[in-house]
Amino acid sequence: MPTLSLRTPDDYALARDCCSYGYFLLAPNRWSVREQTLTRPLRLRDASVVVEIAQPKGAGTPLRVRTSRTLAKDEKAEARAQIGRMLRLDEDAGVIDAFHARDPRWKASGRGRLFRSPTLFEDVIKTVTSCNVTWPGTVQMNLRLCEVLGEKEAEARGFPDAAKMARTRPQTLRARCRVGYRDQRLVEMAKRFRASPARGGLDVEWLEDPRTSDEDVRTTLLDLPGIGPYAAANIMQLMGRYAHVPCDTETVRHAKLVLGYKGTSAAVTRRVRTHYAPFGDHAFRSYWFELWDYYESKHGPAHTWERDSTGKLFTAALLNKA
DNA sequence: GGTAGACCTGGACGC
């Protein structure tokens, strides 16, 4: 099987840094608990490829990426870029040290990186499918989006790209992918990603540019169909902008159960914002690793979670019972 | 600017 090697930051640990955010459990990602590898198809410029990512020599050593077919030189570069985005290989040890200086609670475990998707489009769609639905519903929607619309490569189906989703009828998304009222919003979203900025499309390059201000990014995201305050803040953390905490029912549950806050959801949400404000540009990471720590205290280390079983446990009702 | 109600699916629960 063809193999690539990817250099990692000195402190990079695949099992810890990959299994750090819920999206690693969503299709087409497949984390193998037994092998401690991540497998998924990537959509390259002209065709797809399935990659299996491992770190056989342990933390800080290069990643071994097996590919389902031999890649051309430009395809290798594209695959490296997508894997780098997904695993946050761009956040070197210095970036993580800066977070630990602000919040030393995570220094011993080395936590700091959060898993995301190979593309912004996939992150945005995954966020829309996580709104107003319980976690098992999100798992199902992503599975069906891949099964119904995903391109087949080596017996696996990838995540649909914007072009494919933009061409899909809303009725198909609703009937076959069970996305409900999100059908038109998803198609419209895909069209915004497809169209050029001159034709009212999203300027993805500008949006992903670190020089673009948080406020401009937030305003642009809120203008997208299906994106409200929670989704915008979540997409921003996926883009590496950690100053805002996306507040949802999980946040309120966490604040009441772990932080001991009382009162209405609105009142608790206001206190949450104040609570994490001292962490500044790292507020989301501080919040998230508290939440993740709680999940792991209930279900064991995330690198031991099976998508089809553990995933179903993440509902507010069950966590409240726990 | 704040709030109520609709949107849709799937799981839990009672009968």
Next chain:
DNA sequence: GCGTCCAGGTCTACC
């Protein structure tokens, strides 16, 4: 096995 209720964030209409 069926019907009912509920959780979940966004959007629109209305005050």
